[in-house]
Amino acid sequence: MFNKYVVIDLETTGNLPKKGDRIIQFAAVVIENGIITExxxxLINPQKSIPIFIEELTGINNEMVKDAPVFSEIAAKVISLLEGAYFVAHNVLFDLSFLQEELIAAGYEGFFGPVLDTVEMARILYPTxxxxxxxDLAEQENLHHDRPHQADCDAEVTAELLLIFLRRLASLPILTIKQLLPLAGGLKSDLQQLLDEMLEELDEEDKEIPENVEICKNLALKKLYIQTNSETVKPDLSYPENENDKLIILHKGFQSFEKRMGQFNMMDAVYHAFQQERHSLIEAGTGVGKSLGYLLPAAYFSKQNHNKPIVVSTYTIQLQEQLLKKEIPLLNKILPFDVHAVLLKGRGHYISLAKFHQSLQDENDxxxxxxxxxxILVWLTETETGDKDELNLSSGGLIFWDKIKSGPAVFINNHEWHDKDYYLKAKRDAETADIIITNHSLLLSDIKEKGTILPDYEYVILDEGHHFEKTATQFFGASLDYLAIRLLIGKFGLYDQPHLFRQLAEMIDSLSDGPVPPQHTFELNQLVLDLTYEVDELFKLIVLFAKKKLGAAQRHYRAKVKFSQSNGGREAKALFISAERIAFLLKDLQIAIQERIEWILKTENLLSNDQKNILEEIQVFINETEELRETVKGCFINDSNDVKWIEIDMRSPQNITxxxxxxxxxxxxxxxxxxxxxxxVVITSASLTVNGSFDYILQELGLDQVSTEKMIIQSTFNYKKQVKLLIPEDLPEINGVSLDEFVIALTEHIISIAEAAKGRMLILFTAYDMLKKTYELIKESGFLNDYIIMAQGISGGSPARLLRNFKRYEKAILLGTSSFWEGVDIPGEDLSCLCIVRLPFSAPDEPLTEAKSKVILERGGNPFTEYSLPEAVLRFKQGFGRLIRTETDRGIVVVFDKRLITTKYGKSFLESIPPVSVKKGSIEDLVTIIRSWV
Incomplete structure (x- = not known):
């Protein structure tokens, strides 16, 4: 076995060695027999100028390399280091390509030994x-990485990671290593050779299976423990009615526990709502301790009532994870009895071991x-849940997950995996749980499926409750996405493509002793072609309809276009006819495929596992096409009073519609x-009231004004001391000037504020188009070149990744739209300035807003005061809440919308947030305040 590894890191003038980019720093760390030996x-003189951005990234400038050796002077040393070794790097193909060019230019043959990529190894060994x-990896492993983008420091950290990875590999069950071995042949690096050498050295008989791992039907899995309520319950289960008793309980779990009257009030309100069987609305401000405020009384009530389950539903995955991993363990420290809590998600979140095991037989991945x-092979040795959300999957990995996720099985024998089924385990755990944590969507799915998903329950807590109506609106509706439909049809494919159709045809050809198949391959192929054509035609018609309604003026950005069957004219009628054809074709396709499956089963041939797996995938496809058919009918054919609209990006209308x-x-x-x-049902959130009134949320949810309990618990934070709210008076009215003029003025203000606040700014927009224009103008101005500027939808990555990067840099500015208005937690000095560009009113011609307004008008109400204003106020409260997350936070809120102080309704916004110091003035005056504050 190779016991020598040379970890290489390079800094270069750019990314393209073939185009003349050169090395400016070389570093190597030699590992032999598990220790660093050299x-x-x-530094390397590249014999060309170092670009400014490389200098900023690495800290290496032209002066530093002026007297450094050229690469050819150290080439012999590099060759001697690499002799008989694995070449190791973080993204190995980058470093290897540069080194090969330089070695060949220096008169050497280059390096042709085995290579290892620590990125690949990390993805495999740390799948979560x-x-x-x-x-990221250095931080995860607590490695000192003080000079990123300098080759010597990066090489040293990569070497330390490699040693950790080698130990991790060796600790895996030998079965897992054996299953990784053939797969490793499809990687970019030579991990297969390393695994082969490792297996030769490992003594299979002496290498014990790890204590927490078991082998089940040729898969190494972490042992699952089904939780039960077998704990010995302490005799006193009486709910603590006075605050001293509650404080004593809280003290049991902690050395000291802050007395929070608001939290005690919330505990009592939740407990009495359950006891008296009344629905309840509780607005709990930031810092109240909301989660414990409802979990503690829920646990008591469950235990007192023979372990009746309490369902806790959230909107975000993050809060679910927080409840399960942080709040429930806290609760179990506090209480005199054990609380059994489980997290239950939709079935597609869980892996099917039967399908995954079968997929290991597939070739040509x-x-x-x-x-x-x-x-996944590594993850199965450590997961207790089998939940996809634990994994960090690539986009291609997510496509593969669709093939192996849990679902009803027709042809694969799921029964033999029954005891190890993660979804069934989660459901079994839920049957005996005191608290079931889930999300709003699954809660609504359970209603639709008549209670077949969740165990019977009668008591519910809806956290992030202001989202429940919106989730229900989406849930009771339907949507057709062009790319999603084309991807679905593409799963089956045409006969000349290597997809399910070809596999089905080949299976039929391979089986003998059966009648003639009911339909010729050509006819089935034509059905798929016809369906694809009709889908394309439907969306062409949708795009034409949208363009006609928009006119030429609005064809440069994303838009929403209301659709009405009754007054849509010829285009609407054409859409109806096209949708009908698609519904018929989907049914014909289902029947044609089903006939072939029935023919296969009638042949009475013994099907291989691989063939059963193909049939299982085809059955899933049939089910998905039936869901699509129902959606098409729901959107265009069935009579309904639903609001219908088209969302389109005019820059790529055929794809993004x-x-x-x-x-x-x-x-x-x-x-x-x-x-x-x-x-x-207890509904709680930090944003339920407008001007102290619950009227809006009561109306949206259909709750009775009189019988529903209501409570407001103010935040414990001192906002007067912690926050200054500033309103520039010298910005033009947005409706009084063009968008471009407003963006120019806005950008000037942002630059002034950023320089005064020294970064750490989150800027919230209500429209992506304005965000994009502002971002581009800030970048073009050059005034904030020493700031890291990130924008949602422009800078790469998900909102979560953008947030991580935002927290990482000292001088950072983040521009965000919808998803950043709430659920974003940036405590402490990571965020010191929050800018709100516009009051977050929905556009009056936005289809859902227009439809809701129409309903309110028809019953004699005022759409602005009953819907538009309260919706905007609640969203504003959410945005405002991003700034102060702990009692020690302090910061500036800048609202660029003068309507906050120039209109009567502006008071509704100000009176709905905690009392804060409000200052208005010119940008010069406000910059002075910001400088003195930060």
Whole structure:
């Protein structure tokens, strides 16, 4: 076995060695027999100028390399270091390509030994890591990485990571290593050779299976423990009615526990709502301790009532994870009895071991699928849940997940995996749980499926409750997305493509002793072609309809276009006819495929596991096409009062087009199907009231004004001391000037504020178009070149990744839209200045807003005061809440919308947030305040 590894890192003038980019720093760390034996690094004279951005990234400038050796002077040393070794690097192909060019230019043959990529190794060995950048991994492993983008420091950290990875590999069950071995042949590096050598050295008989791992039908899995309520319950289960008793309980879990009257009030309100079987609305400000405020009384009530389950539903995955991993363990420290809590998600979140095990037999995987299989093999030795959300999958990995996710099985024998089924385990755990944590969507799915997903329950807590109506609106509606439909059809494919159609045809050809197949391959192929054509035609018609309604003036950005069957003219009628054809073709395709499956089963041939797996995938496809058919009918054919609209990006209308149908009002649905069926539902959030009134949320959810309990618990923070709210008076009215003029003025203000606040700014927009123009102008101005400027939808990565990067840099500015208005937690000095560009009113011609307004008008109400204003106020409260997350935070809020102080309704916004110091003035005056504050 190779016991020598040379970890290389290079800094270069750019990314393209073939185009003349050169090395400016070389570093190597030699590892032999598990220890670092030598380190070598040198600056290199690239014999060309170092670009400014490389100098900023690495700290290496032209002066520093002026007297450094050229690469040819150290080439012999590099060759001697690499002799008989693995070449190791973080993203190995980058470093290897540069080194090969330089070695050949220096008169050497180059390096042709085995290579290892620590990025690949990290992805496989740490399948649940948040990120795989060197800095991310160093932070995860608590490695000192004080000079990122300097080769000597990066090489040293990579070497330390490699040693950790080698130990991790050796600790895996020998079965897992054996299963990784054939897959590793599809990687970019020579991990297969390393695994082969490792297996030769490992003594299979002596290498014990790790204590927490078991072998099940040729898969190494972490042992699952089914939780039960077998704990010995302490005799006193009486709920602590006075604050001293509550404080004594809290003290049991902690050395000291802050007395929070608001939290005590919330505990009592939740407990009494359950006891008296009344629905309840509780607005709890930041810092109240909301989670413990409802979990503690929920636990008591469950135990007192023979372990009746309490369902806790959230909107975000982050809060679910926080409840399970942080709040419940806290609760179990505090209480005199054990609380059994489980997290239950939709079935597709869980892996099917039967399908995954079968997939290991597949050949000709692409790179993403190979890597994902290797990730999952390692993950199965450590996961207790089998939940996809634990994994960090690539986009290709997510496509593979669709093939192996849990779902009803027709042809694969799921029964033999029954005891190890993660979804069934989660459901079994939920049957005996005191608290079931789930999300709003699954809660609504359970209503639709008549209680077949969740165990019977009568008591519910809806956290992030201000989202429940919006989730219900989406849930009771339907949407058609062009790319999603084309991807679905592409899964089956045409006969000349290597997809399910070809596999089905080949299976039929391979089987004998059967009648003639009911339909010729050509006819089935034509059905797929016809369906593809009709889908394209439908969306062409949708785009034409949208363009006609928009006119030429609005064809340069994303838009929403209301659709009405009754007054849509010829285009609407053409859409109806096209949708009908698609519905018929989908049915014909289902029948044609089903006939072939039935023919296969009639042949009575013994099907191989591989063939069963193909049939299982085809059955899933049939089910998905039936869902699509129902959606098409729901959008275009069935009679309904749903609001219908088109969302389109005019820059790529054929690809980025969605047709949506949603009910304007869901209050009646929720009242009939949910609230009237439950004994007590507690709805809580930091944003439920407008001007101290619950009227808006009561109306949206269909709750009764009189019978519903209501409580407001103010935040414990001292906002007067912690926050200054500033309003520039010298910005033009946005409706009084063009968008470009407003953006120019806005950008000037942002630059002035950023320089005064020294970064750490989050800027919230209500429209992506304005965000994009502002970002571009800030970058073009050159005034903030020493700031890291990131923008949602422009800078790479998800909102979570943008936030991580934002926190990483000292002088950072982040521009965000919808998803950044709430659920974003940036405590402490990571955020010191929050800018709100416009009051977050929905556009009056936005289809859902228009439809809701129409309903309110028809019953004699005022759409602005009953809907538009309260919706905007609640969103404003959410945005405002991003700044102060702890009692020690302090910061500036800048609202660029003068309507906050120039209109009567502006008071509704100010009176709905905690009392703060409000200052208005010119940008010069406000900059002075900011400088003195920060």
């Amino acid at each position: 380190q070598f690094s040198s 890591a948040d990120g795989y950048k060197l800095s 692409n790179y993403d699928t190979t890597l994902t299989k290797m990730q 969605t047709f949506i149908a949603q009910p304007a009002i869901v209050a009646e649905h929720l009242q009939e199907q949910f609230f009237s069926a439950k004994k007590a």
